[in-house]
Amino acid sequence: MIQLKNVSKVFYQNKHKIEAVKNVTLEVQQGEIFGIIGFSGAGKSTLIRCINFLERPTEGTVSINGVDLASLKEGQLRKTRRKIGMIFQTFNLLSSNTVFDNVATPLRLAGAPRNEINRKVGELLEIVGLKEKEAMYPSQLSGGQKQRVAIARALASDPEILLCDEATSALDPQTTESILELLLEINRKYHITIVLITHEMHVIKKICDRVAVMENGKVVEQGKVLDVFSRPQQAITKNFIKTIFDVNLPESLLAQIKQHDDPGQLLRISFAGDHVAEPILAELAVKFALRPNIMYGNITQIKDTTFGTLVIRVTGEPAAIQAGIDYLSGLELQIEVIDYAG
Numbered sequence: 260m261i262q263l264k265n266v267s268k269v270f271y272q273n274k275h276k277i278e279a280v281k282n283v284t285l286e287v288q289q290g291e292i293f294g295i296i297g298f299s300g301a302g303k304s305t306l307i308r309c310i311n312f313l314e315r316p317t318e319g320t321v322s323i324n325g326v327d328l329a330s331l332k333e334g335q336l337r338k339t340r341r342k343i344g345m346i347f348q349t350f351n352l353l354s355s356n357t358v359f360d361n362v363a364t365p366l367r368l369a370g371a372p373r374n375e376i377n378r379k380v381g382e383l384l385e386i387v388g389l390k391e392k393e394a395m396y397p398s399q400l401s402g403g404q405k406q407r408v409a410i411a412r413a414l415a416s417d418p419e420i421l422l423c424d425e426a427t428s429a430l431d432p433q434t435t436e437s438i439l440e441l442l443l444e445i446n447r448k449y450h451i452t453i454v455l456i457t458h459e460m461h462v463i464k465k466i467c468d469r470v471a472v473m474e475n476g477k478v479v480e481q482g483k484v485l486d487v488f489s490r491p492q493q494a495i496t497k498n499f500i501k502t503i504f505d506v507n508l509p510e511s512l513l514a515q516i517k518q519h520d521d522p523g524q525l526l527r528i529s530f531a532g533d534h535v536a537e538p539i540l541a542e543l544a545v546k547f548a549l550r551p552n553i554m555y556g557n558i559t560q561i562k563d564t565t566f567g568t569l570v571i572r573v574t575g576e577p578a579a580i581q582a583g584i585d586y587l588s589g590l591e592l593q594i595e596v597i598d599y600a601g
């Protein structure tokens with residue numbers, strides 16, 4: 260488990276104080292994929308670099324499996340760091356080394372025997388799907404292939420934790436998908452804890468279990484991705500979600516609704532997992548004699564769970580509408596009455 264307690268990091272540039280990370284407390288459980296999202300300059304890179312002490316926090320503690328990194332001597336810290344792999348947006352491969360040699364480097368540095376290196380590098384290149392490219396040089400590879408080499412190299416030390424610093428930001432959408440699939444596979448097969456930073460909500464949605472949202476050096480919101488997605492608290496979180504999943508009714512539709520003689524009640528229903536299959540609209544009609552009309556809907560996949568939102572207009576007796584809302588609320592659906600009058 261990774262524990263960050265009240266971590267702050269201050270830089271000084273020409274005597275100017277920059278508070279890159281401010282009082283961050285978070286825990287990453289063994290085996291989970293934890294995402295940190297924020298805009299450029301939010302402090303994500305600095306924070307993730309504090310996890311392996313590439314940056315030493317100015318204040319606060321970082322503990323890995325209960326051990327405070329600040330308490331370790333240089334040799335012990337190096338040993339702990341070997342269990343924390345890292346990959347970068349810019350891949351950081353040695354351009355004069357072949358794919359094989361890039362992946363072999365950590366093993367050679369650790370003094371592994373030649374036959375062990377050959378076996379392990381072969382196995383790792385197999386995992387990342389690049390066995391046939393082992394004699395090539397980084398300049399002969401695509402961005403996605405370079406990142407695969409970097410992932411294989413990071414795995415060479417059998418890490419328990421993999422830190423990903425904007426690992427897919429330099430890649431096109433299709434290549435991003437395949438690298439995210441690979442990270443997911445590595446997490447599931449080898450139970451490696453992954454901490455990633457990104458400015459793309461799509462990355463969080465696809466592979467993360469939990470997420471922390473950073474703004475101006477602070478973590479302003481954190482939780483399970485599904486919870487944060489369905490009940491975002493902060494404006495910045497809502498904006499990130501909006502980039503991939505808009506829950507709002509288009510203005511033109513709203514204008515049309517206002518013109519109805521009996522506009523009824525507008526409800527936004529959000530649902531996840533099992534509730535996707537429930538015939539709630541038919542129930543409203545049959546049980547409460549309401550007339551539900553679908554105005555707008557959106558559905559998406561958040562890692563393994565389906566999440567959707569539906570805006571409906573219900574007309575009928577006011578008491579029946581309230582009873583219908585109570586009924587939907589009882590189903591553990593998230594119901595929101597949209598105020599369209601204003």
Ligand SMILES: Nc1ncnc2c1ncn2[C@@H]1O[C@H](COP(=O)(O)OP(=O)(O)OP(=O)(O)O)[C@@H](O)[C@H]1O
Pocket residue numbers: 270271272277278279297298299300301302303304305306458
């Ligand atoms: N070594 C450094 N010296 C001085 N200031 C720094 C240093 N590293 C980061 N900063 C500053 O700290 C703040 C946070 O930077 P950081 O790179 O952690 O943000 P980020 O969220 O990762 O942004 P990006 O996505 O653009 O990399 C910025 O104002 C940055 O200029």
